[in-house]
Amino acid sequence: MNQVIEFIKSDRLKEKPDLESLGFGKHFTDHMFILDYNKVQGWHSPRIVPFEPLVLSPSAMVFHYGQAIFEGLKAYKTNDGRTLLFRPDKNIERLNRSCERMCIPPIDPDLVLEAIVRLVEVERDWIPNKEGTSLYIRPFIIATEPYLGVRPASEYKFMIILSPVGAYYSGRQLVPVKIYVEDEYVRAVPGGVGHVKTSGNYAASLYAQKKAEELGYDQVLWLDGKENKYVEEVGSMNIFFKINGEVYTPKLNGSILSGITRDSVIQLVKDWGVPVHEERISIEDIFNAYKNGELEEVFGTGTAAVISPVGELKWNEHKMLLNNSETGEFSKKLYETITNIQYGKAEDKFGWTKEV
Template sequence: MNQVIEFVQAEVKKEKPEASTLGFGQYFTDHMFRMDYDPEHGWHSPRIVPYEPLTLEPSALVFHYGQAIFEGLKAYRLENGNILLFRPEKNIRRLNESCRRMCIPSIDEELVLEGLQQLIQIEKDWVPSEKGTSLYIRPLIFATEPYLGVRPSKTYTLLIILSPVGAYYGDQLSPIKIYVESEFVRAVEGGVGHVKTSGNYAASLLAQQKAAQLGYNQVLWLDAKEKTYIEEVGSMNIFFKINGEVWTPKLNGSILPGVTRDSVIELLHDWGVPVREERISMKQIRQAYLNGELEEVFGTGTAAVISPVGELNWNNERMLINDCQTGDLSERIYKTITNIQYGKEQDRYGWTMVIE
């Protein structure tokens, strides 16, 4: 890393919102990190600039062929006023994996991580301190070349924007309801389901809308070929506690390798809880439910951390999990991870990075 990150200060600062009004992804800070790519200079001109609208030509390739990727991570305010990042290097590394799959030139991970740290240092007053709040971090890369033809773009822009947020589902550990989608599919092995590209989420919208109309918070996706095997929830990886063991779908090329998922598996191994990463069918889950062996279901992701699941609806059959109450293991995982994130518990895993 030999590029100097320029800083252009915003002339006018925004009024910061009250913590009680934050919600998720509604407010944005005064500055953003930006870097551009072209074949002659590579990734160049790293800078922190005022958050402002972008100017793109209508023919920019991103609008027509969807060459866009993103990441999501958070910064947390500690009791001593310092700010902590949770496993940021894994998110930046995964951004590069998305680059490779989507034919976007690889980024200098060290430079982007340094840009992220400098941006948060500048915007540190935007990191809220109230319980359950954090600063959401959204790195993204998109194609900018004006050209109408199906091929990789020759030019790109990388941005990192910041948003102070509250809990993703409001009452963080209140169990959610999930609709198992049996008609539509999100991703297929050999496709792009394992990377964070925008089209994956566009493909999920219709099913998510249907689930919401039926009173469900999220969609659980099944495999695209047989519509039998569990993959992931729209914004989370999924876990099932069955007879004292924890089951989760194995990574197969159509499931996102979540950072929180990886953290949960490491915790469970450390605690001596058996973990099975394998192909799991809905029939297996239904049978475990009928046998009284399905003890807990929970989702994992950066936005919500842990989301207990109180109900699954598969083929119009409702399965009520743990009397729609948060399970002991879900609560233990949530408290452990959030305590590490907020500096209340020793980080024995080397997951955190402090920004003073």
């Protein structure tokens, strides 16, 4: 595909937000990218336009049957003024895997990458330079065909919007979170859509997330949907356990999202010579390791927070207080290593970053 991206400059530029109160996903830049699809033209008319509301028919199929997928990655400002993306090729690969599962036509990966790069170039002044901040990039696809029959849509929009962000957890960076283990509701099952980034997965998680917050917890750790005993993932991140000097994480089984940060952590830990195990892990095994004094650290991984150390796990009546509710040395090392690569402060021996 060789399409020229049109650029329509906004004539009403916004005031940049205060870097001390960015939060996550509250502010949006001046422009967005749009690409349309229909069966005759395929994906067509790539353009960068002013950020503005969409006009959609009330019968647009996304509203009724949930054909919607998304991705999340970031652009980082280095100390010497460069702009870096972190493993955008992996996000684009996963975007097209989500397309396949949700019956959405795939998009040329080169066009997606060009769109991300061009939009970030246009909005370069929006990339915050305060420690721990970045420009969040949200590509997504929605079904726009006006039709109420149940079938894959024949019209779609692929869009990219940008948001300058601070720490994911309300201004806190690398502060241990409290996790509630959900043993009543389930997020996904093998054969379903748990392994893709479709909007419905997140809608299905909200009730349990609300319950967890009411109990004083930050996130939900989901168990498998069949036996309700094997650890899967947290609402916004994959999960890792450090037990007796070795690292364990649930293996990808068709109901767990294949996280880019998860993959990066596995590569790093192997490079450090620490054994890594991707396998089925029961919550009872985790509790027994805790009782025996073998559970050294628990942490989550994801684009938004990078590394989230876990200070407490609540499972039924059991409360597991981890590492004195402080950030463990292993979690801290992972966070510093990955973020130093992302911000261009350390050697990128894996070739993960792409300069814009």
